[in-house]
Amino acid sequence: MTVDLAAKYDLRVPRYTSYPTAPHFDESVDGDVYRGWLADLDPATELSLYSHIPFCDEMCWFCGCYTKIVKRYEPVAEYLETLLQEIDLLAGALPGRLAARHLHWGGGSPTMLTGDDWLRLIDRLRAAFRFTDDAEVAVELDPRTATEDYVRALARAGVNRTSIGQQDFHPETQRAINRIQPFEMTEQVVGWMRAHGISALNMDLMYGLPYQTADRVREMVDLTVRLKPRRVALFGYAHVPWMKTHQKMIPEETLPDTAERWAQVDAASERLVAHGYVAVGLDHFALPEDELAVALGEGRLHRNFQGYTTDTAQVMLGLGASAIGQLPQGYAQNASPLKAHRESVADGRFPITRGLALSEEDRVRGAIIERLMCDLRVDVAAVATRHGRSADDFAEEFDKLEPLVADGLVAIDGATVAMTPAGRPFLRLAAAAFDAYLNRGAKRYSKAV
Template sequence: MSSTLAAPSFETPEKPPTWLGLQAPRYTSYPSAQHFHAGVNADLHASWLTSIRKDQTVSAYVHIPFCRELCWFCGCHTKMTYRDEPIEKYVRVLLGEIALIGKHAAGKGKLKQIHFGGGSPSLLNESQLMSILYALASAFEFAPPGELAIELDPRTTSEEKIAFYGSLGFTRVSMGIQDFDPKVQKAVNRIQSFEMVAGLMKRLHEAGIHQINTDLIYGLPYQTVTSFEHTLKQTLSLTPSRIALFSYAHVPHMKKHQRLIDEHALPDDRTKLTLYRMATEFLLANGYTAIGIDHFARADDSLTVAANSHRMRRNFQGYVTDTTDILLGFGTSAISQFPGGYTQNYSATHEYSKRIEAGQLATCRGWKAGAQDSFRKEIIDTLMCYMEADIGQIAAKHGQDANICARELTLLQECAYSDIAHTKGNLVQIATPYRMASRAVAAVFDQYQLPDSAQYSRVS
């Protein structure tokens, strides 16, 4: 990256694009979790765990559903606690779940990657974090080198904790920045200074953790092009290896605390689109590569390398370099991914804890893969990862008729998609200025798309 930041040269669109009102899932699974049902239960989950082979690679996602304060924009599965006791209690149950899942898997599978997400795993103290890692090491054979990653809320991350993450061998962290503007921060109840984040970044490098992701959100109240450009400049001065540029998903009917946000202060559609275009151009002009719908990474980042060699994947954690066969989710609401489908744990802590303490898996629902699922999943993942997909090629790979998606290809020629998708025979290409709209294009290939799309957030 150059020492002086290149200015963006974007143009504000004159008329609202045709696709702006479309709503679609984020496709971190196929089908999206809204379709999961209770027919996939603890018994099926247990049988999928039992059938893990000794040589299969496994990654673990550990969910920590606690935060000290609730950001009003938050769409994550988390809750606020000022006390440490609920966290201590939760970790005890989590250790029980890890042991139980390890017992079902009977020591098979090689654990390559571990990701702590949330909520805010930075709330875990040293002994809690150690005990979780120790439990995983007791339940599974470790297969290094892999990624050991953790999501940090800067406000609950101390310098001592960072030194500890370094000593444990954490290789990657994600830090929530969202926006540095004090007016925006006040409007979303998330106050954190640039100086505090910059200090922690310095400590991370000193601790030997150089793979650092930062999260930004566009579409928050009071954001303007000028204010958000300033946040981008401040973020870039911290030289993160990856930046996630999330579109604010405002779903107050599902996340009640979002009602605390003054809707009148939210940028309108045109401004939100302009924020996105400006941020994209800005990051591209300053040495970052656009990846998928909402990620940017430096050329030396492993995600860029994986994207360039078509090895990148999309799962519940977003875009990943993880190529393991099985993803095991631990904790409330956590989703596991097996060759045969998905399972999800209860979201309510008391429901989750009740099962685990009784020696049962905490599975509440899931999905058993249907006949066309792997074919359609590959189309959707390919579009979401690479902005284009050759339907004929994917059909041939899955032993499907090349004309199987004729209806979908015709649909994409309709007016609503004219700005975002182009088709050439069986090839579907997404217009890259509108990467975030690719989920609306992906939804055309979704066999299970619900008629009531209000369940999903708008693609802008």
């Protein structure tokens, strides 16, 4: 039945890691606006940092992230110098040495940095920010390049969480995506991490990849749980070859069709739950004792550019090319081209090229969408009241949800909107009913399942 419904609804809608979403950012936010926003922050604010390392030594054909392939270390070393200068620039513009509770390195592959360079980077950050005692220092890690010495260096630098890119274990799929990473390789790296005290492990899995089937994704889950990650992210392969031309290396005929993708996401999700994981939001799973599952149970889950998080910080600062920051005043995104990023920082100017100053309307809609994306339900009246508004202001949005209600995907009780169990995969669509920007520009999103 879900396949018929998927055909009925246009599921090409955003994943709402922010509201408004990044395609609606524009040039009204630049380095000067950002500098003003930073200066106005309360010095008592606790913040999070996201740092982007846009390098890999080999391209995975499925990759949808912003990265560059490098065969030498020089460009990475040069980028690190820019990052260190960018940290100094930030420290100089902030109203004091603010506390940092969550640090996340994404990519690309942050593990392209050498162990010594990790120490330099984290030392510089510690000079600029006060890391809280319980600070989470998380790194996206590519096990194919990790050695035991490297894992030891990460641990020494203070890294205490890693997200391991696995995607799938099947050799046929691995060959088709240009990422050879057998189970034993990941198992060895996981062993080193535990031995050196990095015990908070996430793993990234995907469905919808070449040659995957429902049976094979069940096997993928069974292998994954043998490594006992605390969290698993299960992403549907977004095939966007018009934006990411290397994805043309994946022949379309090897990709599962929509019905098969549904079968795969159902199979993988059911299997993870059967293994004792708790489904969190759109695409995450966590062991019941993990903070993400606990936060879900207590209504404290949040969503940001990195996905689902327990992070409650009101401020996330972005560092590095393409990184997006989130401040109480709005969103600010760094330039993506490495040259533009480097030259701006060298000139002492923040490399911000796009962003969006939040309006009151954006804030209330963003809060409704975040609660729905996290809790799969939202009391629109309660959120509206907190923002000095009323649920009646959203009558049109409730009307937009009617077809989903008629199909048993959404239940409305008073002003509370809740996804039904069958409606869970349609979560993005319910959130989209509250998106005032949708259809304001021609943007093609990938399949929702």
